[in-house]
Amino acid sequence: MIADLDQRRAVGPEIHGAAPTGDLAELWEQHQLDLKLVNPPNRRKFKVIVVGTGLAGAGAAATLSELGYQVEAFTFHDAPRRAHSVAAQGGINAAKAYKADGDSVERFFRDTVKGGDFRTREADAYRLAELSVRVIDHMTAQGVPFAREYGGGIATRSFGGVQVSRTFYARGQTGQQLQIAGSQQLLKEVGAGRLKLNTRTEMLDLIVSEGRAVGIVVRDLVTGEIRPVTAHAVVLATGGYGNAYYKSTLAKSSNVSATWRAHKRGALFANPCYVQFHPTSLPLNSEWQSKVTLMSESLRNDGRVWVPAQPGDDRPPNEIPEEERDYYLERLYPSFGNLAPRDISSRAAKAQLDAGKGVGPLRNGVYLDFSDAIARLGRKTIEDRYSNLFELYIDATGEDPWTEPMRIAPGPHFVMGGLWTDYDGMSSIPGLFVGGEASFNYHGANRLGANSLLSASVDGWFVLPWTVPNYLAPQLGTDPLPEDHPDVQATVRQVREQLDALLSVGGTRGPDYFHKELGELLWDHVGVERNAHSLAKGADAIRDLREEFWRDVRVVGHGQQLNQELERAGRVADFLEQAELMALDALDREESAGAHFRTEHQTEEGEARRDDENWANTSAWAPPGPDGRPVRRSEPLTFERVPLATRSYK
C-alpha cells in the first residue's frame, strides 16, 4: 500500500502556524499588542473583499466596514441572510458559566481539544473558548432573542459530548437568529453607504499576483458577466464542502468552489478527510428526497436511541417490548449514554445498521424515542424545547413522534477540513484570509456540537477584524491592481475558458447525475468508516468519474444568462477534484482520529486508535506539482496544556 501511496502523493517540508508562544491564557491579548494598526483616516485607502455573507463573512465585512475600510461583499444568494449558517438549529457554545456546574474558559478549551481528538492547535482552540464570551454579549446586543430563564437571565443547555451546560439557543433556530443579526449588521453598513454588497454574484477564481492574493474573478449570475475585482486583501468565508456527498445536511448550493479554486492557486488545503457525520439526520425514504434533513442534536438530550435487539424485527416500534429493545448507546457508553459524541454515535448507529437492525422502510435508521421524556417532563416541556423539530419531522415523514419514536440515521454534515490558516486566519497565500467552516481551524478531527456557529462568529466578529488590518498596515500607499494588469487579465481569461469548456462538452448527462454518482462513491469509500483498500479504490473511481464528467457532461443553455445548470456544473467539477484529495488524505493518514475512522486502526473495543507518535499533526496539501502528485505538508501539533490522552466516553 505504501508504494502505491507514494505514487499518489509527494511529501513536502513541514509548515508552522506562527502561533505565538507563552501562557495560553494571555496569548491573544499579547498578540493583539503585536498586531499592527491602521490609523483611522488611512483605513479608507484600503479595500477588502469578503466572499460569503454567512456568520463569518457578514461579521468580518460589517466590522471592517464599521472601522472605515472599503469593503466589498459577495454572495451567490439573492440576499445575505440566506447563507447556510441560517440552518444550524441547536445552539452556540460559550464559556459564560452562567450555571454553577464548573464550566470555565479553560474547561471549554479542553473539551474542544479533546473533542477534536488532539488534532487542533492549542492556541487557536484557547482563543475560541476565550472569545466565546464576547460573542454572546455581542449577539445579545444585536437583538438575538436567546432563550431566557424565568428570572430574565439567559438559558443554556447541555449539548452532545460535554458535561456542562454552555450552549445558548434561540428556540430551534439559533443559526437563523445569529445569521439574521449578522446580515442586519451587514445591511446597516450597506444602508449607510459604507459597504458594497454584490448579491447573486459568484466567485470563480482568486487572483494571485507576485505571491499575494489581490482580488477575485466573479460571475454575475443574472447576466453572466465575468469581471475581476481587485483589493488589498481577500477574505473567504464560503462554508464547507460536505455537499461533495450529494445527500448531506447542507443546503443544495453549498459548494467547495471558492476554497478549491484558491487551493488551485496555491493555498494549502488542510485535513480534507475530516468529515463529521451527524447522527441525528432523517433517513432517506426515496430516491427523490433531495437532501438529508438534519434534526438537531439537542434532541438527544431527551430522546433515547434504540434498535430492536433482534435483526429483522419488523414489528412497529410500540409493539416491541422494553426487554427486546437495545438502547445501545446507553449500554456501550454508560457515562455519556445518548449524548455520546457525534462520531461515536454515528459509528455505533452504522454498526447497528450493518448488523441488520436498521428500522424503517429501507432499514436505514435507528429509533430516537421521547416517550420516557414526555412521561417524565410532560408534553409542555418537550413542546417548548423541540416543537419546531417535531413539526419538521411530522412534515417530512408523515409520522408522529408524540406517539411513536422518530427514525434517525447518520448523514454527512460538517467538515473540519478546509483551507489551512495560521493563527491570524491567513492562508498560505499572503493576503488571503479564511474564516468559518471554509477554514480548517479550531475543531481538529471532530467538532463539538454547537461549536460551528461559535467558530464562524469568532472568526468574523473578533479575529479577522484584528488580523486583516495587521496585513494591510504595511501596504499603505499602494493601490489595488488595475483591472488591465496581466495577472488580472490572465485569471479572467482562464475563468472564461473553463466556462466555455463546460458548455462545449456536449455530452449526454446533466451535472447532477455526476454529483449523485460522486456522492455514492464518497459514502461507500470515504464514509463513516474507511480502510486503505477501499480508499484507494475510491480515489481511482473518483478520478474515472471525473474523466467521464469532462467527456460526457451536458450543460444546456449558454453563459450570458441566469443558468443554474452552468453554476452546478462548475461546482460539481470542483467537487470531483476535491473529493479525490479527500480520499487521498484519508488514505495517507494512517491512524484513526475523531471523525476519521480507519478500520485498521482501532482498539479491541472497536474505538479509534490515534498514532500520536507519527500523526500528531495537521496535513496541509499543496496543489499537484509537475509530476501530478499533490504534496502533503504537515504542521506538527504539540499539547502542553491538555496532555495527550485517549478519549473515553465509556
Add this chain to the structure above:
Amino acid sequence: MRLQLEVWRQDHANDPGRFERYQVDEAGAEMSVLELLDMLNAQLVDEGREPVAFDHDCREGICGSCGVMVEGRPHGPVDYTPSCLQRLRSFSDGDTGRIEPFRSEAFPVLRDLVVDRSGLDRIIASGGYVSTPTNAATEALTMPVNRNEADQAMDFAACIGCGACVAACPNAAAQLFTGAKVAHMASLPQGQVERAERVRAMVDTMETDFGSCTNMGECEPACPADIPLRVIAELNREYRKALWQHRRTEEPDRRGIRWLSRLRTGPWWQSDPDERPPGGG
C-alpha cells in the same frame, strides 16, 4: 402519479414570458414542490432542454430562498408552509398543477420562477438592526429579559424573509415582513434606543418599494414562519408613536431617505465626495 404541469417560462427580465406544459409521470405524494421541479428538470436536461430556473437552498424551510406560486397560492396549497416543505399530498393522479413565480410588482421576474426580492433587504438596511458596533457590547446579563417577552420576540424574529406575504397581498404590501422586524426589535430592551427612528425609516422605505396595506389579511396564511397578523397593528402603533416622538424631539434624522439611494447607486467611495454620508470612513 402522473401530473400535468403548466410552468411559467421567461428567459430574462424583459422577456414577456409564457406558460409551458409538461408531464411528469412518477411524482410521489411525499415529494415536495421543489423535488417535483427537480424531477421535471432532470427530465428536461435528459431531453437537452433548458431546465426551469428556481431559487432554493436549504430545503428545510429556514433560508427563505424558495418560493413559487402553486395554483395561484404563494408557496403552494398548504397554509403556513414554504415550497420546500409543501408535499404533493393534495394532488392526485392526472391532476394539473400551475407553477409560476411569486407574482408581485415589487418582485420583478429575473428568469422563469426566479424573482428579485431585494426590496426586502432595502427595508432592513434602512433601520432593521441595532447599532452596536463590534466589541462595544456589555455583558449580556446586564439586561434581563422577561421570558415571555423573549419568547414573543422569537415569534416575531422567526421570519425567513421569503416574501410570500408580499406575493399573497393584492396590493404587494410588505407590512407583515416589516411589522415582524419592528415588533421583534420593539419587544427587547436592546432595541429601545433606536425604536422610533427605526420604524420611521423602515416604513418610509417600505412605502417607496411596496404597496399599501388595506388589511386584507392574505399574508398571514401564506407565511411559513407563522408571523401573526397582529404585527401589522404593532407596526402601525409603533409608527404613530414614532411620528409623535419625532415632532417632540426634532432630532436630526440621520437615517433620512437621502442615503437610501446609496443602496441602488453604490458605496461612498464611488460617489461624489459631497454626497458622502456622515461617518463614511
